[in-house]
Amino acid sequence: MNDSGETTASPIPPESSSIPLIDLHRHLEGAIRPQTVLELAEQYNMPLPRELEALRPLVQVTSPEPDLVAFLAKIDCAALPLMTLDACARITRENVEDAAREGISYLELRFSPCFIAQSHDLDPAGVVEAIVDAARLAERDYGVRTNLIGILCRTYGPESAMRELDALLTQREHLTALDLAGDEAHFPGELFIEHFRRGRDAGWHITVHAGEAAGAPGVWQAITELGAERIGHGVRAIDDPSLVEVLARQGIGLEISLTSNVQTSTVPDYASHPLRQFLEHGVLATINTDDPAISGIDLPYELRVAAPAAGLSPAQIRQAQRNAIEIAFLDEDERAALRQRLAD
Numbered sequence: 001m002n003d004s005g006e007t008t009a010s011p012i013p014p015e016s017s018s019i020p021l022i023d024l025h026r027h028l029e030g031a032i033r034p035q036t037v038l039e040l041a042e043q044y045n046m047p048l049p050r051e052l053e054a055l056r057p058l059v060q061v062t063s064p065e066p067d068l069v070a071f072l073a074k075i076d077c078a079a080l081p082l083m084t085l086d087a088c089a090r091i092t093r094e095n096v097e098d099a100a101r102e103g104i105s106y107l108e109l110r111f112s113p114c115f116i117a118q119s120h121d122l123d124p125a126g127v128v129e130a131i132v133d134a135a136r137l138a139e140r141d142y143g144v145r146t147n148l149i150g151i152l153c154r155t156y157g158p159e160s161a162m163r164e165l166d167a168l169l170t171q172r173e174h175l176t177a178l179d180l181a182g183d184e185a186h187f188p189g190e191l192f193i194e195h196f197r198r199g200r201d202a203g204w205h206i207t208v209h210a211g212e213a214a215g216a217p218g219v220w221q222a223i224t225e226l227g228a229e230r231i232g233h234g235v236r237a238i239d240d241p242s243l244v245e246v247l248a249r250q251g252i253g254l255e256i257s258l259t260s261n262v263q264t265s266t267v268p269d270y271a272s273h274p275l276r277q278f279l280e281h282g283v284l285a286t287i288n289t290d291d292p293a294i295s296g297i298d299l300p301y302e303l304r305v306a307a308p309a310a311g312l313s314p315a316q317i318r319q320a321q322r323n324a325i326e327i328a329f330l331d332e333d334e335r336a337a338l339r340q341r342l343a344d
């Protein structure tokens with residue numbers, strides 16, 4: 001993507017790097033290869049274009065969308081051919097393979113079972129099991145340490161989210177954390193307090209999309225009422241200096257995704273992004289991909305192109321990667337091992 005918000009069609013190939021690359025915020029449904037969408041559409045005879053170049057504008061953002069909901073519509077389209085549990089397993093495996101190709105050492109991959117299940121009435125618990133099983137095999141085969149995060153999709157309302165939570169809980173010990181995603185502007189976190197109480201009781205870590213399509217109060221709510229240890233995006237927190245101070249003081253990390261934030265019109269361009277300010281205030285802000293296939297980017301692109309365009313110095317980019325180690329949902333032994341690799 002260039003500074004006016006246009007994406008390049010193919011990602012920049014990764015170069016070898018001594019830094020252990022970490023992506024803490026990547027959506028499975030937003031990281032389906034366009035080629036796979038094409039093949040599944042053909043396999044299941046879906047009403048989608050049969051040519052990659054005709055399909056691409058439906059599943060990839062090429063210039064900023066007016067808002068988050070318009071951006072999310074591309075994911076709806078990419079997920080349309082997920083007609084079977086085999087298709088869910090395939091995209092999971094390919095996600096981990098793609099992370100390996102990018103040079104990622106540790107990946108937190110998140111997904112909403114109801115979002116995936118909804119178009120073709122799949123069983124949400126079956127979707128969770130298929131993804132968990134495929135991720136474990138792919139982790140072994142591609143050597144990318146992978147933790148899974150279950151998402152409650154706020155766009156379908158609190159009752160659907162409760163069913164979604166029940167489906168996620170069937171694989172409780174195979175998921176690391178619980179998240180809330182979807183249409184933040186119309187479905188505030190106040191609707192999901194009981195869901196997150198149950199998620200915390202299940203022993204999961206908590207991260208919440210907030211401060212992306214709505215303001216700083218949603219970030220406060222995520223922390224104080226949902227128990228968020230990390231915030232997905234959190235861009236609008238910059239409007240409230242007392243919130244920035246709390247984020248820094250309490251070590252509540254931000255999962256920033258620069259290109260996504262431009263493409264959802266959360267910020268007007270890379271240069272206006274507050275990531276640099278968060279880092280300068282000591283917030284544990286990180287750099288992630290969000291929906292790399294939809295955005296037409298990968299993690300090396302975000303680190304080498306987007307981050308400098310957002311005004312980060314090489315030292316600040318390194319700091320963001322160091323922050324990712326500190327806020328990763330890992331046990332202390334694995335965190336120490338990543339720290340050691342950074343020091344080597």
Ligand code: ADE
Pocket residue numbers: 027030068072075181182183209212260264290291
């Ligand atoms: N689902 C996928 N990407 C998302 C984003 N950036 N915000 C909210 N929900 C999402």
Ligand code: ZN
Pocket residue numbers: 025027181209232290
């Ligand atoms: Zn996200």
